[in-house]
Amino acid sequence: MPKYIIHLYVTGQTARSHHAAANLRRICDAYVGGSYELVLIDVLAQPDLAEAARILATPTTVRVAPLPAYRVIGDMSDSSKVMMALGLDVKDLGSGKEIS
């Protein structure tokens, strides 16, 4: 069972979309190992999902689980900022396992 569920909303298959996805994967690999599930949502293909999540800017990254649901906008170019923004550096209160 993946530990983190992260949704990445992008607009189409652009360079920015690819950068964002690549950056995010790299950050998640580094900070949570394999313990995450990254869902890529193209707002052009699935505008109804974008509507439900109230997405305005792309790329937008939403940490869906575990709560709280953090949001980050942008192509994730600064790793350490992304890590903090998504709360990936916070001690996991449930299992007591520290994430470095």
Next chain:
Amino acid sequence: MLSTGIPGFDSITMGGLPRNRSTLVSGTAGSAKTVFATQFLVEGIRKANQTGVFVTLEESPADIRSNMLSLGWDIARWEAEGKWAFVDGTDSFDQEEGVMIGDFDLGGLLARIQAAVTKVGAERLSMDAISTIFPRFGNQERIRSELLRINNVIKQMGVTAVMTGERTEDYGEIGRYGFEEFVSDNVIIMRNVLDSELRRRTLEVLKFRGVPHRRGEFPFVLVNGRGIEVVPLSAIPLEHESSTLRVKFGNEGLDRMLHGGPYRDSIMLISGPSGAGKTMMATEFAAAGGSMEERCLFLDFEESRTQLFRNAATWGHDLARRESLGLLRIICEYPESANIEDRLVRLKDLIAEFQPTRLVIDSLTALGRLASDKTFRDFIIGLTSYVKQAQITTALTADSGVFRGTVAMTEKHVSTLTDAIIDLRVVEVGCQMRRGVAIRKMRGSGHDRHIREFTISDTGLHVGDAFRQEQGHHVGDDETVSSTGST
């Protein structure tokens, strides 16, 4: 141009809004821009069978639905019918919009707008308010270019759009961030200013690129249950056919002086100094000689109902009876109770409801005290135009005379717009005060040239003999008629 269907708006813009373009509607808080944006879609559905998308960035869809219900608009029903779609861009998160790391665009918003427009087949779109986007996303240049992009996509989809923006001053910068006006070729300013202690709402077309439009501010009213109504007072075209049918003033002597009576579409000014008998004359007209075919709407800004009825009784008129027969409707109000544009709208509503054949306003002077010269003149033009088209015989009373060298304001404005002027005078003869009446002008007809004496008794008004030249002088004017007859 796309005709909006918002009452009065299309005539001041010569057709509506530029089709397939977006128009920025900028205004201070409380200037009714959200109502305008909503009404644009509402009238599209109700009058033109055009569906719409409302992109809301400030108020939640739920708030908009419930707020607009008081204007009589059931948005939820239209949503269910597939005629209206919301794009909810409001910030519902407890935190900031989201930390910004790296480059981004507004692709999410654009994709959602496109999907909504396609889903309902929208031809109209409103976005409220684009000024809220700037602080949420920090990066001004990026946001500006993204709004331009969204603008272009909307154009290509064949949609006509209204975008609202907030400003901080009624007479100052166009928009809070200084560059919203460049996002749109077309700009409308809505204002809500204090004028003589009353709120006055106006709308101004600042620019419509490539399209002619009327310049300046136009007043509008926000009517409960109906929405925005622009009152294009002097923009109403002066086209009406003149009536050749005469009606009775309601007094034998006066009707004789008018060579039969006023024309059906006449606007008569009853002018005279205080105490000369204007209200009496107006009441005589309202009573219409007892005719069962004449229905009168009487707007009284000078006295209370009780006073009016009591005075009328001493002149032999049973106004209560006429009222109970549905031949008379009396509205007594303080002039201060509404601004002049609201008055005109309300008057039109009353006329539509009561369907009078004649109208009395006593007095125009009382109404005119509150408004600026231009506003007042606009009101009179709007009023006279309207009643002429509706063929309602109208009597307006006004204080007259030269007072300290300046002509009374009402005279100045009104006398050229009226068809007939009935002058009332108080004439000093020997040591007595006697009353005189003269017809100063009457378009399209001959009329009595004499100043005749009239008396008031419990049997009403009686027009008598003409005064002779050597008799006396007018009281109440600075001008006097000398006994050698120099005036």
